[in-house]
Amino acid sequence: MALFRNFYYVLMLQVALTIAMVHAQDDQSGFISIDCGITEGSDYTDKRTGINYVSDARFIDSGINQEISSMSKSDTLDIQFSTLRSFPQNTRNCYTLRPKQGKGNRYLIRARFNYGNYDLKGQPPKFDLYLGNDPWSRVNVKVSSATDYEIIHLASSDYIYVCLVNIGLGNPFISALELRLLDSTMYADDKKLRSLTLSARTNFGTSKIVRYADDKYDRIWYPIASTNTKDIQTSSPISLGSSTKESVPSKVMSTAVIPANPTADLFYSWTATDKTEEYFMYIHYAEIETLEGNETREFNIYLNDAYWDGPISPTDHTTSTYFTSFYNASSYELTLRRTINSTLPTMMNAIELYNPIHLQQRQTDDKDATTMWSTKSTYGLKRNWQGDPCVPQDSMWDGVKCSNDTDNLRIISMNLSFSGLSGEITPALANLTVIQSLDLSYNNLTGSVPTFLASLNFLKNLNLTGNNFTRPLPAELLKKAKNGSLFLSIEEDGDQDTDACSKGSCKKSKTSKNKNVVIVVIATVAAIFVLLTILIVLWITKRRRAQDSSIRDEFIEPRNQRFTYSEVQRITNSFSNVIGKGGFGTVFSGLIGDTRAAVKMLSESSAQGCREFQSEVHLLMSVHHKNITSLVGYCDEGSHKGIIYEYMANGNLGMHLFDASQNVLSWKKRLQIGYDAAQGLEYMHHGCKPPIVHRDVKCSNILLNEKLQAKLADFGLSRAFTTEGATHVSTVIAGTPGYLDPEYYTTNRLTEKSDVYSFGVVLLELITGRAAISTDIYIVNWVKSMVEKGSVENIIDPRLYGDFDVNTAWKMVELAMACVDMSSVKRPTMNDVVMELQTCLKGAKPNNLNHSMSLSLESMSGPNLR
Incomplete structure (x- = not known):
């Protein structure tokens, strides 16, 4: 019996050990495995790999679930490739990954794409893949094959954002997104802390793919013919x-290739996309044959026929790794050549190639980011809040403003007014320790106002108006409001005063009634005095107007006019008439005397901010041209900042150009508008000292007055060449997708020709009546394809019903396409553009474009847009 018990215990121990070993081999605790496009809440275990996949619905708020076409489905495809999520909305759409191991760890991140003709267009899109605020790769997939993009990344934040950015060449999509925790010693580049994008990972001597669970890190090892x-x-x-240290799996290392001719070399070659592209190369080798005592395998490594290293002799059934890095060639050939001492042919087991890239990794501070995600979840906010809250600047979360002086950005302002918030103020806001302004007004918030708001040392403005809070307010908060360190906005409540008194904060006395009488008398006298003063001022004003009505007309003329905020309120009738909105803020209609003006007020959540406000005011003070909007004045009073322009009765060009417009612009009027706008831009480039680049030329920034005369507007992004003789400025990318110069995007070198490219897109919009970027068509590519077919009639806006001059139309198309040439040196100057447009307007045969302006369709390809 005892023998049986011992046998039973041994058996149970073996079972337990077996289960533990299986569990160890199946540890997916460091995995995030997302199948994009499957039903929200669903999950499954992949039968091929044993990996557990989940829906992407909880990682992203935007996009549409899709399936590949039935013709593209195949049993050989990974199941993740049968569905996808596409993004017809928004320029930038981001997945948010938060691995539980957090920052300071190295992760393998893999984005997988299979177009599968899901939209039945037979034309795969091109788009950009970003890791947070940093570009990762340009996604360029084929119709009939799946593609992986992989990066090994040392995370500096608990949050990892994988973003797909529309560049005007079709809707981005994604099939699967995978994250794998690596060991900290793997693929280390400790000196420079760079990330590694995968170029190739090859397994020799087999025809099968190796991945999880043979590779516990789920690297995909592809065979090669x-x-x-x-x-x-x-x-x-x-x-x-x-x-x-790379933990190459035994399954990979147990196969290899040798040359069929024992004395021949082994070769492995590839082509670089860029000569300056650096490579990290890992050659993994192990002796997998049993050698006799007199047998030797030894080889040297050559790169592009130059001796690189050796001799190398593989160790018996043990993996060794040879690592090196190199660059400065357009193509490479790796050669393994046996030495004269070797009795056996050379051998290759596996190889990995990576391109190191340096990512800035500028992200929102983790505590602030956690607060924002918690706030979004708590209140169920449906705003387009995705990706990093603070970067990139043009995709900053709506209502959020961030500091810009540190690598880890901090949130300094949040505006959640009119956001439908309900319940109590979330305690998570206590973690926004450097916030300066918090607006929670006009929601349905209830409960008591939390005391922690008083402990936010940098908080200067707190707006709680329009909610249903219980009283009294925290004494600490009232104290800060009383001493002036906090501007608190909230409705007055009599009960609050009562409660305060009951706690001894105020005292009643016998003389209180007398004091109240005195206060009432003083208030009455003051009110009468104020009323009399107002009547006198009104009488004087009316008399002056009667004596000289010209004064109010001259009021709009002086430049450098600074207005107070109260004057701006009066001009706009308390901001009652909204005529436009943009990244800067809201534009209101107003009256200065009897003359209409447009007032653009900076919003607290503006992505442009104070710097662009100051830039625009400064520029408009010094620039005077009939085709540039005139500055009437400005307001710069604390947080109230605004610019007052001449009023442009017919709004912006886009309002008159595209399908929604009821009034179709004639061909002649389109030429005139193009000519007007070109003259304004030409003046900025060649008439100003120093020259000025607008940097955001587009239809919405070309305004039209009552006579449809065009004038350039919105100069917040403009830059001047402050160094005499400078040909470019190196600057952070800014502008609008669809209009952005691809050369400027790739080099950060801003030139006058960057504006020329944007103006060329505007000309194409004038010609075609199409927007720069429609659902999945970029106007430059569309016009190029139509030009190749040789039919200008199919390019011109069909709403003109053929009412245009064909010769002039061809010249306009030719000029526009020269402006959007991929090479800036081949684009015309704005002087050239003005001259050509002037000739077109006169109806004469336009001058031939000079050589630098010649239309080269071969040089044109999809734009590199933000």
Whole structure:
């Protein structure tokens, strides 16, 4: 009986050990595996890999679930490739990953794409893949094959944002997104802390793909077909040697290739996309054949026929790794050549190639980001809040403003007014320790106002108006409001005064009634005095107007006019008439005397901010041209900042150009508008000292007065060449997708020709009546394809019903396409553009474009847009 019990215990121990070993091999605690496009809340285990996949619905708020076409489905495809999520809305759409191991760890991140003709267009899109605020890769997939983009990344934040950015060449999409925790010693580049994008990962000597669970990190090892080689393999396990930290799986190392001719070399070649592209190369090798005592395998490594290293002799059934880095060639050929001492042919087991890239990793501080995500979840906010709250600047969360002086950005302002918030103020806001302004007005918030708001040392403005809070307010908060360190906005409440008195904060006395009488008398006298003063001022004003009505007309003329905020309120009738909105803020209609004006007020959540406000005011003070909007004045009073312009009765060009417009602009009027706008831009480039680049030329920034005369507007992003003789300025990318110069985007070198490219897109919009970017068509590519077909009639806005001059139309198209040439040196100057448009307007045969303006369709490709 005792023998049986001992046997039973041994058996149970073996079972437990077996279960533990299986569990260890199946540890997915460091995995995030997302199948994009499957039903929200669903999950499954992949039968091929044993990996557990979940829906992407909880990682992103935007996009549409899609399936590949039935013709593209195949049993050989990974199941993740049968569905996808596409993004027809928004320029930037981001997945938010928060691995539980957090920052300071190295992760493998893999984005997988299979177009599968899901939209039945047979034309895969091109778009950009970003890791947070940093560009990762340009996604360029084929119709009939799946593509992976992989990066090894040392995370500096608990949040990892994978973003897909529309560049005007079709709607972005994604099939799967995978994250794998790596060991901290793997693929380390400790000196420069760079990330590694995968170029190739190849397994030799087999025809099968190796991944999880054979590789516990789920790297995908692809086989390669080779000629003049022979496959060899072993069934014995391959151990890891001391020289490799990359944990190459035994399944990969147990196969290899040798040359069919024992004396021949082994070759591995590839082409670089850029000569300056650096490569990290890991060659993994192990001896997998049993050698006799007199047998030796030894080889040297050559790169592009130059000796690189060696001799190398693989260790018996043990993995070793040879690592090197290099660059400065357009193509590479790796050669393994046996030495004269070797009795056996050379051998190759596996190789990995990576391109190191340096990511800035400027992200919102983790505590602030956690607060924002918690706030979004608590209140169920449906705003377009995705990706990093603070970067990039043009995608900053609506209502949020961030500091811009540190690598880890901090939230300094949040406006959640009119956001439908209900319940109590979330305690998470206590973590926004450097916030300066918090607006929670006009929601349905209830409960008591929390005391922690008083402990936010940098908080200067707190707006709680329009909610249903219980009283009294925290004494600490009232104290800060009383001493002036906090501007608190909230409705007055008599009960609050009562409560305060009951706690001894105020005292009643016998003389209180007398004091109240005195206060009432003083208030009455003051009110009468104020009323009399107002009547006198009104009488004087009316008399002056009667004496000289010209005064009010001259009031709009002086430049450098500074207005107070109360004057701006009076001009706009308390901001009652909204005529436009933009990234800067809201534009209101107003009256200065009897003359109409437009007032643009900076919003607290503006992505442009104070710097652009100051830039625009300064520029408009010094620039005077009939085709540039005139500055009437400005307001700069604390947080109240605004610019007052001449009023442009017919709004912006886009309002008259595209399909929604009821009034179709004639061909002649389109030429005139183009000519007007070109003259304004030409003056900025060639008439100003120093020259000024607008940096955001687009239809919405070309305004039309009552006579449809065009004038350039919105100069907040403009830059001047402050250095005499400078040909460019190196600057952070700014502008609007669809209009952005691809050369400026890739080099950060801003030139006058960057404006020329944007103006060329405007000309194409004038010609076609199409927007720069429609649902999935970029206007430059569309016009190019139509030009190749040789039919200008199909390019011109069909709403003109053929009422245009064909010769002039061709010249306009030719000029526009020259402006949007991919190479800036081939684009015309704005002087050239003005001259050509002037000739077109006169109806004469336009001058031939000079050589630098010649239309080169071959040089044109999709734009590199933000």
